[in-house]
Amino acid sequence: MIRSRRRRGHRPSSGRGRIAALTAIVAVAPGIWLAAPAAQAAAPASDHSTASAHHSADTGPAVRHDTSPTLRAMAARAHAHPHGHHSKRPQDDDPGEDRLPHPPASPVPDPVVQSSPGGPSAPSTGTNFEGIGAGNYSITGVPPDPNAAVGATQIVETVNTAYAVFSKTGSTVLAPTDTNTLWSGFGGNCESTNDGDAVVRWDSLASRWVVTQFANVRSSSGPYYECVAVSTGTDATGSYHRYSFEYANFPDYPKLSVWPDAYYVTYNMFTASGSFLHGEACAMDRANMLTGGSATQQCFTTSSSYGGLLGADLDGSTAPPSGEPELMMSLGTTSSSLAYWKFHTDWNTPSNSTFSGPTTLSVAPYTTACGSSGTCVPQSGTSQQLDSLSDRLMYRFAYRNFGDHESLVVDHAVTAGSSVGVRWYEMRLSGGNPTVYQQGTYAPDSTYRWMGSIAEDTAGNIALGYSDSSSSAHPSIRYTGRLAGDTLGTMTQGEVTAITGGGSQTSYSRWGDYTSMSVDPSDGCTFWYTNEYIPSNGNFNWHTRLASFTLPNCGSTATDDFSVAVDPASGSVAAGSSASTTVSTTVTSGSSQTVDLSASGLPSGATASFSPASVTAGNSSTLKVATSSSTPAGTYDITVTAKGSSATHTATYTLTVNSTGTGGAITNPGFEQGSLTGWTPSGTTSVVGSGVHSGSYAAQVGGTSPTNGDSSIAQSFTAPAGTSTLGFYYSVTCPDSIWYDWATATLKDNTTGTTTTVLAKTCPSSAAWSHSTASVTAGHSYTLTLISHDDGWPGDATYTHYDDVTLS
Known part of the structure; x- marks a missing residue:
């Protein structure tokens, strides 16, 4: 039925975003940099100066939160009534993207260079299709910041100012849309600006999408904001719980990671005039954000010697051991070190939260690429060189729990002979501390390789994607990999080109600023890589590409296996009441099997029951947690164990028990009198x-x-x-x-x-x-x-x- 009444609209503000209009971009002379902070003196090998650090001033509740209409409805309205979007200034006029403190760039020998390609075998390429770019979205700035995450049935891609949803076959589910459309009707800067640096992740424990973008109005002196949206279900075009968190300083280069106790976001903090201050790490209350409740964040800062921190980001459905703190890492202060911190968040007693570090992790010597400027990557047909972003680790710091060991992988750009290669690491946790299990620098020839992203599949294979370029070749998109049992420190697979670039970026050095390697949660084997390329010489004509591939031994030799998840991932009850959640299982390899369900970690006086208590993998059960009037108030992590004949997996359900079932001073709080008595x-x-x-x-x-x-x-x-x-x-x-x-x-x-x-x-x-x-x-x-x-x-x-x- 056609409804005839006139709809009331809203008019976005004309506030200036972090990225300027094209007219402003072309008016800026390239090569103008504001002063970057000098690297500080090297930290001692184990500097726990922040072990008892106090929360930063940014700690506190979200300044806004709500639950949105569906994204598809908001996007339809935006497409019907376009109002334009703010565009990103190039790096030459963006003080917030100055170089960070990093190890000295004086050349040192690299003992782990892989100077020849892997074997003739290569990753098996699957779907390969166009993402957001000049063919389907109005491009007015550089760089694009391509990033993507893979869910149960969909892929979500973000670039600096846009958001799109695709099927796994490459069809468009939601056409590229300004990212701030996700905050339509929310109010404040999240709605009125479209500032960029968006990141999307799939929360594999809760089966939810998480999207972040800052809203900073860089021309002002603050306050500044990070906008966070958590989907209410598995459909990325559905509704979202939306939040806005406030910061006193400019929170640049935000990077999101998923951990059971929080959504962690790291920043490089700058003054409004562009002076680097420090790295900052914030924990956002994941449990409440999954339900749309009020949420706070807890933040800590580093010294000015560190920036570009990344938090461990969970892949797969097996959570880390209960209570394990979030691990964060950055480049160290010497040419043979990384630095790490442990972030423990206590939501019940925030004063008990800790941010301990930095602790030095020794690695093989390396030289950050391209000297102190970071810019030296050549391109065919132009004298314009590209920035290696060698002053930071590259997103993501991917974590996977294999049961018998916990593994993390990460990479960064380093000098490799006369060119640039990708230094990569696999770390394993021992006593909660990272140790280097293997490392290598992938530089099999004189082509420059940089802007990497790395991840592991469920079999322990590693995939590495990156940009490549040379004086005789335009920037292109490639990836390689290694199998779990191969010689350590070597990418043994052949190199695959997802797409060959047809042009070079002719005026601006910033490229990336990051790329994205994700693993499909539906099988744990399929990698999805997202990066940028240019089809012809130019500046604001970039495209992005999404390509999937698998490594040989994952799907073919995997035993029968499954994953388990709970939805919702948290609940809250008055003592004496019950809470329920759906426990779902999914076959990830082989055939289905019988899965027995149990729960542990229950509070005193509480019981758990499953209906049914056993399921065939691929089916679901309902978990009911019943508390008693004597159950102590508090927040409890209940471990749901799913035990099959060939594998055992766990998921975490967080239950908050309130102190009384009577509502305290509130009359008839649960309306159990069958009336509105007291109201x-x-x-x-x-x-x-x-x-x-x-x-x-x-x-x-x-x-x-x-x-x-x-x-x-x-x-x-x-x-x-x-x-x-x-x-x-x-x-x-x-x-x-x-x-x-x-x-x-x-x-x-x-x-x-x-x-x-x-x-x-x-x-x-x-x-x-x-x-x-x-x-x-x-x-x-x-x-x-x-x-x-x-x-x-x-x-x-x-x-x-x-x-x-x-x-x-």
Whole structure:
């Protein structure tokens, strides 16, 4: 049915983003650099000066959060009403991308150079198709920052200002769209600017997409923002829980990594004028972000001697051992070292969080590529050289738990004779500390190779992708690899060219700034590599390419195997109530097998049951965790173990138990009196016995038939001693869009007179239960108002179920 009413729109601000319009770009003379910080004195071999570091000033709650409409709906609206996008300034006028502190570039012998190619065998190439680029998106800046992640059925690619979704056969699911479209209706800089440095990851433990982009309005003096979106399901075109975190300084070059206890993001922090300050690492509250609840971040900084940190980024469905801290790494301060930190996050008691390091890890000597400028990569047909970005490790620092060992791989660009090669490492954890298991510099001939990305498949094979160029060849995209049992330190596979570039970048040195090697979670064997190339000489005509391949012994010799995941990955209950999650299994190789399910790590007084207790791999079960009234308050990591005949895998379900099932000073907090006793209703309200979060009843605010305006329930209470957090669950039925219908909630501190929006306006695509929290002060009087808004339009009634209001 065609709806005739006129839609209300929004007008984005004209604020200047991190990347300028093309007219501004061409007006800048190339080669103008602002001063980069000088490298500091070398750190001692084991410098734990930050072991007891205090949180940085950026620690704190997200300044905004909500749940979006579907991305496909927001993108359709954006394509129907295009408003342009901000474009990235080239590096020559971007102080935020100055060189970082790095080891001295004085030449040293490289003892691990591989100076000849691998054998005649080569990775088996599968799908190879065009990503975002000049053929399907308006290009107004360099570099593109190509990055991609692979999910259950889709691939998501981001470049500096755009986002696209593809199928695994290369068909377009969502055409290239300005990345800030993902924050339409969110408000603030995340919506009004499209600043770039976007990163996308697939959270393999929760089967969710995570997308980040900063919103910095570089012409201002701050504050600056990182925008984070976590999908509500496996469909990348669906709805997202959206967050905005604030920073006092310019957070450049953000890099996202997934770990069970947090989403970790690392930055190079600059002043507004372009002076490098330090590296910074932030942990964002993954458990709450998966449910759309209020979330905080905890941040620590390095000294000014370090930048370009990368956090360990989980591949596969086997989580690291429970409680293992996030490992972070950067180049060291000498030409034979890397540096690492351990980030332990305690969400219950943030003062117990630690960021220990730097600790020096000795590696084979290397010389950072291209001297102090980093720029020396030649191209055919032009004198313009390209930047090697040799002052930092290249994204990702990929982690995989093989059960009998934990492995991490990473790479960076180094001098290799008269050219540039890719230094790569496989590290293994021993006693929680990284040791170098193998390392090599891939430089089989005089061609320059740089801008690498590396990962491991489920068989322990390693794939390495990179750009290559020379004075007689345009930049192209290549990859190689090695098998798990091959001679250490050597890429034994033949080199494959995904696409040969037809042109060179003629005016600007910045290339990349990074590429992306990912592993398909559906089989654990298929690598997907994403990089840029140029079809003809020029500057703003770059394209990107996505190519898949497998290494010989993964799919062919793999035994019967499977993966396990939980969705949702976390939940919150009042003591005495129950929480449920779906445990899904997927065949990753061979044939299906019977999988027995069990749970451990339960809090006192809690029990776990599976329905069914055994499944055939490829099927799902429901886990129900029942707490008792005596279950202590706290957050617990419950390990779900899936044991098959040929393999055993685990997943983690995080359960938060609130201190009381009665809501403390709140009357009828779970509406179990079967009425709204204790609450003040307004508009259309009722108590329902279906569609509840727990127990027998929930409140329904709004009606199943259209209503016009706000309906609400409200209650005043005094926060008892010992309480600090208010929480509640909500489930919104909203068939329209957030422009017209929504759920929201406010909390007024009657003692101070201030009002907080606990739940920002939300209109999700599905009526799933979500959790929202807010801080309270013991002894203060509050009024909580739970609201549902419907514009009365026929046929799309909006109403909200609320349940389980708690004080903890």
